[in-house]
Amino acid sequence: MTVTAGFMVPHPPLIVPEIGKGEECGIRETTEAYEKAAGEIAALKPETIVVISPHTVMYADYFHVSPGKEAEGDFRQFRAGQVRFKAEYDEEFVRCLCRNADASDFPMGIMGEREKKLDHGVMVPLYFINKYLKEYRLVRIGLSGLSKADHYRAGMLIEKTANQLGRRTVVVASGDLSHRLKEDGPYGYREEGPAYDQRIMETMGKAAFGELLDYPESLCEKAGECGHRSFTMMAGCLDRKAVSTEKLSYQGPFGVGYGVCTFHVTGRDETRRFLEQYMRKQQQDMQARKEKEDCYVRLARKSLETFVRTGRKASLTPEEKETLPLEMTESRAGVFVSIHKDGMLRGCIGTIAPVAGCVAEEILRNAVSSGTEDPRFPPVEKEELDTLVYSVDVLGAPEPVSSPGELDVKKYGVIVTKGRKRGLLLPDLEGVDTVEEQIAIARRKAGIGEEDTVTLERFEVIRHGEKG
Numbered sequence: 001m002t003v004t005a006g007f008m009v010p011h012p013p014l015i016v017p018e019i020g021k022g023e024e025c026g027i028r029e030t031t032e033a034y035e036k037a038a039g040e041i042a043a044l045k046p047e048t049i050v051v052i053s054p055h056t057v058m059y060a061d062y063f064h065v066s067p068g069k070e071a072e073g074d075f076r077q078f079r080a081g082q083v084r085f086k087a088e089y090d091e092e093f094v095r096c097l098c099r100n101a102d103a104s105d106f107p108m109g110i111m112g113e114r115e116k117k118l119d120h121g122v123m124v125p126l127y128f129i130n131k132y133l134k135e136y137r138l139v140r141i142g143l144s145g146l147s148k149a150d151h152y153r154a155g156m157l158i159e160k161t162a163n164q165l166g167r168r169t170v171v172v173a174s175g176d177l178s179h180r181l182k183e184d185g186p187y188g189y190r191e192e193g194p195a196y197d198q199r200i201m202e203t204m205g206k207a208a209f210g211e212l213l214d215y216p217e218s219l220c221e222k223a224g225e226c227g228h229r230s231f232t233m234m235a236g237c238l239d240r241k242a243v244s245t246e247k248l249s250y251q252g253p254f255g256v257g258y259g260v261c262t263f264h265v266t267g268r269d270e271t272r273r274f275l276e277q278y279m280r281k282q283q284q285d286m287q288a289r290k291e292k293e294d295c296y297v298r299l300a301r302k303s304l305e306t307f308v309r310t311g312r313k314a315s316l317t318p319e320e321k322e323t324l325p326l327e328m329t330e331s332r333a334g335v336f337v338s339i340h341k342d343g344m345l346r347g348c349i350g351t352i353a354p355v356a357g358c359v360a361e362e363i364l365r366n367a368v369s370s371g372t373e374d375p376r377f378p379p380v381e382k383e384e385l386d387t388l389v390y391s392v393d394v395l396g397a398p399e400p401v402s403s404p405g406e407l408d409v410k411k412y413g414v415i416v417t418k419g420r421k422r423g424l425l426l427p428d429l430e431g432v433d434t435v436e437e438q439i440a441i442a443r444r445k446a447g448i449g450e451e452d453t454v455t456l457e458r459f460e461v462i463r464h465g466e467k468g
Contacts, residue, residue: 001047001162001166001167001168001169002159002162002163002166002167002168002169003158003159003162003163003169003170003171003237003238003241003265004044004046004168004169004170004264004265005040005041005044005170005171005262005263005264005265006170006171006172006173006234006235006237006238006243006262006263007037007040007041007125007170007171007172007173007234007260007261007262007263008173008175008204008227008230008231008234008259008260008261008262008263009034009037009124009125009172009173009174009175009260010030010124010174010175010176010177010227010257010258010259010260011053011055011120011121011124011125011174011175011176012027012030012124012176012254012256012258013075013078013120013124014027014078014254015027015030015031015034015124016075016078016080016083016124016127018075018080018082018083019075019078019079019080019083026253026254027251027253027254027258029249029251030249030251030258030260032249033248033249033260034128034260035128035131036248037128037248037260037262038128038129038131038132038133039132040262040264041129041132041133041170041172042129042132042133044168044170045133045168046133046136046168046169046170047090047136047137047167047168047169048090048093048136048137048138048139048162048167048168048169048170049129049136049137049138049139049169049170049171049172050138050139050140050141050158050169050170050171050172050237051121051122051125051126051138051139051140051141051172051174052141052142052143052171052172052173052174052175052230052233052234053119053121053122053140053141053142053143053174053230054121054142054143054174054175054226054227054229054230055119055120055121055122056115056119056121056122056140056141056142057112057113057115057142058142058143058144058145059112059142059144059145060144060145060146061107061144061145061146061378062107062108062109062111062112062144063101063107063108063109063141063142063143063144063146063154064108064109064110064111064112064113064141064142064144065094065097065098065108065109065110065139065140065141065142066089066094066110066115066139066140066141066142067089067094067110067114068089068091068114068116069088069089069091070086070087070088070089071086071087071089071116071117071118071138071140072084072085072086072087072116072117072118073085073117073118073119073122073123074123075120075123077120078120083127085118085123085126085127085130087118087122087126087137087138087140088137088138089137089138089139089140090137090138090139090167092165093137093139093161093162093165093167093169094110094139096161096164096165097139097157097158097161098110100157100160100161100164101157104157106153106154106157107144107146107150108141108154108157118140121174121175122138122140122174124174125172125174126138129172139158141154141158141233143229143230143233144229147341147342147343147344148212148213148215148228148229148232148342149213149275149278149279149342150342151229151232151233151236152212152213152232152233152235152236152239152274152275152278153236153275154233154236155171155232155233155234155235155236155237155238155239156236156237156239156275157236158171158233158236158237159236159237159238159239162237171234171237171238172234173227173230173231173233173234174227174230175225175226175227175228175229175230175231176225176226176227176256176257176258177196177197177200177201177223177225177227177252177256177257177258177259178192178193178194178196178197178223178224178225178252178256178257179193179223179224179225179226179255179256179257180192180193180222180223180224180255181193181194181197181252181255181256181257182252182254182255184255185254185255185256186254186255186256187224187255188255189255190222190223190224192219192222192223193222193223193224193257195219195223196219196220196223196225196257197223197250197252197257197259199215200215200225200228200231200259201247201250201259201261204231204245204247204259204261205245205247205261206245207238207243207245207263209232209235209238209239209272209274210274210277210278212228212231212232212235212274213232213274213275213278214278215228216343216430217343217344217430217431218430218431221431222431225257234263235274236275238263238265238272239272239273239274239275240268240269240270240272240273241265241267241268241269241272242265242266242267242268242269242272243263243264243265243266244263244264244266245261245262245263246261246262247259247260247261248260248261248262282342282387286386286387286389289389293390293465294464294465295324295325295328296328296363296392296394296464296465297390297391297392297464297465299320299324299328299360299363299364299367299392300337300363300364300366300367300390300392301367301388301390302314303363303364303365303367303368304339304367304368304370304371304372304380304385304388304390305385307368307371307372308371308372308379308380308381308382308385309382309385313364313365313368314364315364316329316360316361316364320360324360327359328358328359328360328363329358329359329360330358331358331359332354332356332357332358332359332362333354333359333362333394333395333396334350334351334352334353334354334362334394334395335350335351335354335359335362335363335366335392335393335394335395336348336349336350336351336366336370336392336393336395336426336461337349337350337363337366337367337369337370337390337391337392337393338370338390338391338392338393338426339370339371339380339388339389339390340388340389340390340391341384341387341388341389342387345376345377346371346377346380346384346388347370347371347372347374347376347377347380348370348374349366349369349370349373349374350366350370350393350395350424351366352395352398352415352422352424359394363392367390371388389465390465391463391464391465392463392464392465393413393426393461393462393463393464394461394462394464395413395459395460395461396459396460396461396462397459398415398457398458398459399457399458399459400455400456400457401456401457401458402456403456404435404436404439404456406456406458407435407438407439407456407458408427408435409427409428409432409433409434409435409437409438410427410428411427411428411460412427412458412459412460413425413426413427413458413459413460413461414427414435414438414439414442414456414457414458414459415442415456415457415458415459416439416442416443416446416448416454416455416456417446417454417455417456417457418446418448418452418453418454418455421446421447421448422446423441423442423443423444423445423446423447423448424442424445425438425439425441425442425445426461427460427461428463439456
């Protein structure tokens with residue numbers, strides 16, 4: 001046996017009557033859909049239930065699988081401590097999953113924090129499942145800060161493990177949709193909230209799992225969703241499988257979207273190789289992108305690739321000194337090099353004022369720094385080089401401004417200064433839509449408090465390549 005079905009479910013604690021105390025009536029359709037899904041899970045008689053939760057242990061670059069023999073939990077934090085859970089973990093499944101991850105050099109396993117308490121992203125689904133099913137073992141897996149493609153790969157490893165063990169397995173993807181559906185909701189309103197919910201319900205309602213990989217990170221972030229990567233990991237568990245799909249419900253009366261969909265495996269379908277198709281398209285897009293790169297971006301790519309592959313820093317060749325534009329070889333300016341992978345930032349470092357002899361040398365220097373010294377990310381490895389997208393921003397001279405009203409988030413970058421602390425943010429960045437956001441991010445980068453008085457400068461850039 002192997003993975004027999006997947007279920008997309010939300011985890012609002014108030015859906016539990018002991019917590020909702022009547023409020024759960026406002027999402028009755030969601031409750032009814034949950035009951036139906038739980039009944040379907042029980043009818044499948046799974047030996048193992050894998051629950052993917054956004055609220056268990058999470059790391060930026062690692063998928064945490066809960067270790068141990070068992071775990072307990074209750075809804076005490078929601079003033080319903082009398083609602084308790086105890087789950088037996090499938091230790092054999094976890095061991096096998098870890099071996100598969102190690103064999104694939106994939107960052108998944110039981111290292112790190114040993115959280116023994118079940119989180120509400122797991123307990124809410126179990127509240128309904130346990131009404132219908134008693135005999136099963138649990139595998140609890142968290143999300144990571146890695147790409148959506150890596151979440152899909154994690155799902156494929158789960159499916160491989162179930163298949164190897166002959167384990168009848170059901171996968172539950174726990175996650176709410178947008179948290180920004182209403183002005184009086186917990187996180188306010190953004191137009192991306194309803195747009196995301198409509199789109200994700202269409203995607204999941206037709207089991208078009210390949211679309212999950214193409215959602216812009218900016219849309220997911222602005223919508224304030226928490227389940228997208230859960231759904232993507234579940235989709236990986238169903239790779240190359242034909243599924244019978246049913247969209248049971250969607251509601252969002254409290255400002256948070258709740259969707260329930262079911263996916264029952266009906267056989268094999270070799271056309272549903274969504275990750276493979278996505279990577280092929282990415283390779284084609286990357287080749288086309290490389291062919292369009294100008295000399296600024298090509299130089300940044302050359303610099304980082306040379307350093308990662310040889311350990312030596314590249315320098316300008318005699319031919320480059322002759323053929324590169326004079327503004328690269330005879331002018332000096334601050335330069336930022338930004339690197340993206342799978343639509344996510346992979347590194348960004350630069351200089352506000354020039355430190356090298358010319359713009360070209362500034363690019364060579366900062367490309368290496370961006371790929372290997374950005375403290376937010378591990379150094380770029382050889383295997384990643386062909387997947388990276390570069391942009392190069394050449395900075396104009398900064399000029400002081402007296403107020404935020406003189407800034408324009410699309411046209412100008414901003415420099416925020418207090419004493420020796422200085423933070424910079426480039427203009428026209430995806431996900432940064434207002435001057436207030438721009439200044440706030442620049443403050444955080446410099447470690448300047450929100451209430452501290454600062455001086456502001458603005459600057460323009462000439463951008464080469466895609467938005468950083």
